[in-house]
Amino acid sequence: MDADGLNKAVYTRIGRVCANDQGGQRMLVNRWSSFLKTRLICSVAGSSGIDTHFDDLEDIFVLKDKDGKNPTIFGLFSTTSAVFKGYAVCVYNMDDIRAAFNGPFAYRERPEHHWIPYEDRVPYPRPGSCASKVSGGGFHSSKEFPDEVLRFVRSHPVMYRPVLPQYRRPVLLQTEPGRRKLTQIAVDRVQAQDGHYHVLYIGTDDSVVLKAITIYNKDTDTMEEVLLEELQVFKVSAPIREMVISPKRQQLYVGSEVGVAQVRLHQCDRYGSECADCCLARDPYCAWDGFTCSRYYPAGVYAKSRRFRRQDVRHGNAVQLCNGLQIDDEGSQRLVYSVENNSTLLECVPRSLQAKVIWFLHQGGEKHEVESDERVFMISHGLLFLHVKSSDAGVYVCQTVEHGYVNTLLRITLHVLRGERVESAIRGSNDEEAEKPSCSVSSDPPPGPSIGPSIGPSTSPRVLVPSSLPGHHSKQWYKEFLKLIGYGNAQRVAEYCEKMWCVDKKRKKTKKKHASPGGERKRKERGEVNSNRAPRHILDT
Known part of the structure; x- marks a missing residue:
């Protein structure tokens, strides 16, 4: 974080320093002689032309590539305003970061002035470069740099060009007031049938991990956010402080003040055994294999034929993918009894978090859609009646609509008993x-x-x-x-x-009666003996 001048505004900046920096001989002694910094931009363009900036950096994640030279940087940001609180995830390319540090230096005469590009002569070697005799370099150590170079670095540590995110916008936004706070981020790169996807794991302050993907549409220049799962990691609400991904074990390790938990990266069985539910989930880890929703493996990983696997992460077109398959349109049935003037919940939770739930009531040979009012509420867990009336009795049908696909989940017959x-x-x-x-x-x-x-x-x-x-x-x-x-x-x-x-x-x-009086003491002694034993399996990432 860096305060800008006298206005006390906070900005997020990224710094660069040479690994072999030893400081200067006469100037910047025992201090970095190659340190430069520039601003990381994460903002949303407003309709009035004023951008909303997310300048408070909550967490950073570096997703390495095969050679490790061009990693992808994921930043979790929040707003600095005390009135409006929002969160955003921005993605940065290493090439854009290098270009910013190789660009012009920033300059201003006074702290209250705006930054402008420095257009005067820049000393040689370029300030911020690393000492090396490789590729024509003439300096073994930073202590050999001329005082002019060190003086320039000390007075011009800021670069003029900021680092802009991919697509010039955040890939994920959370701007709803009153929601949970986001604390940590971890990312996994997954190969699906229609391309590669970045799966975001975002920790919150109430022991929840949000699993999401983002899809960029080039034709419309829009970003789609798909929330795959909300994982309640700990029973006790506590901020998540650390998250580590083990690609080899396909596990996510989550740490907080209450403990450390291990979570599978993919839980395809949660999406059920229906083709439509699996395809609508749009989870790049999972595909329908002809029998159930299971782990997706790229072609060639196993010799087993995979001609039956069906997956469409980008569009989630279950109507086309599952065409010709037998689909259960009836849904499961349930019988619920309630008492007049009591509260009753008709529970119906869709497997997909993107699905829209619609309720219908069959009563007296007629069917009509249930709408919320001061007595009946549609909540995330189902249909809630604050005060049940005898006229509420009937057959309630819970349906989901997603990408044009309509699915009947449940038929609940509600009987109302007279109080x-x-x-x-x-x-x-x-x-x-x-x-x-x-x-x-x-x-x-x-x-x-x-x-x-x-x-x-x-x-x-x-x-x-x-x-x-x-x-x-x-x-x-x-x-x-x-x-x-x-x-x-x-x-x-x-x-x-x-x-x-x-x-x-x-x-x-x-x-x-048969309990041994010394049993508790023996168990305690046995526990003390085993307290220093190492775990049978030590999981490392």
């Missing part, structure tokens, strides 16, 4: 004081009932009732509730739950 019926059932079972069997029952518990078809996914009966052991005054309200939703054999559920409680209680008593 007074539920309250009456609970009050009635609270008044009952039936005798309960003791926990000395020796017979084996009957097999658990299957409740799946009537109330959705199968659920362990132990979560349907209070966790405490049933006694003489137990309030088994769930029996009446099962009757309300149409499950008739409530008595069998009660017997099964009671016997399961008894078995669990006996097991805990037996375990406590």
Whole structure:
């Protein structure tokens, strides 16, 4: 960072210094004698002609090429304004950086003046060049440089030409206020079927890693941002401080104050086994192989035939790629019960973060699109009802639309129970004081009932009732509730739950009875012995 003059503006600059710089003999002693710097520009052109600059450098990533001479520089920037907070990622070529340092020097008479190009004579050898006798150089060391050269470097350390980013704009922007802060960046270069892509991994201040790609369209001179995944790395919210990519192991190592985590670069199984879902994901790591969404390998990596693989990262044209394949248009089905005036969430989360979710309601032979209002909200996790009404009952269809492809994800049948019926059932079972069997029952518990078809996914009966052991005054309200939703054999559920409680209680008593009093001490001693042991597998990058 460099403050410019008296206005205290902050700019991001890139500096260059020779690796063999030893300082001067009489001037700049024990100081760099070749240090030069120039500004890194990362800005967005405004409609009024005023650019929005991102001048605060958060992180930098150097993506090396094969020979290491022309790396690509990725910078994560933020605005310096306290009112408007935004983030941008800009990409720089090494050739543009070299050209800036080989250009004219900057000059100004006073700190409050603007920089202008220096047009007077520049001493020889060129200030900022490295001492070497190779290629005609006449100096072994920087200590042999003339005082005139060192004096010029000290008074003109700034270059006039800034370094502009690729495409003259950021490749990724986040300008929405109130969102999370971006802290770190790491980049992987991936070969896909239609070219090479830079996959950006951006760390945040709440333990999330954003995985994204950017696609430049030459015809329209526009940049498309595709957010592939939002990975919650740590359960505890903490700023991500370090990220390292291991191309050999295909792993991303993420570090924060709460620990270090290892994340796979590609998780193609998350996109499911459908051709359309895999192609719409537009993940350059993944392709549909004819059976499922799996890791994409370039041709020739393996001898196995790959004529069935389908991938279109640039356009994500699932309609064309998956044409002729059998597609499930019905979607999975789910049954949801709610009570009047209660809040209810109809959960439906698309696999693709770019998909637009649309809800339809089938009711009384009619179909209409669900729209948000003061009582019904469309959120990222589904359709949220703040106060359910009996008129809300019906079949809700969750569909996604992406690149012209419409997919039905879920059909949810919502049943709304009258509030007074539920309250009456609970009050009635609270008044009952039936005798309960003791926990000395020796017979084996009957097999658990299957409740799946009537109330959705199968659920362990132990979560349907209070966790405490049933006694003489137990309030088994769930029996009446099962009757309300149409499950008739409530008595069998009660017997099964009671016997399961008894078995669990006996097991805990037996375990406590036979526990060794010195067991905890032995475990502690064993832990102290093993505390200095090296890990079985040491992962290095």
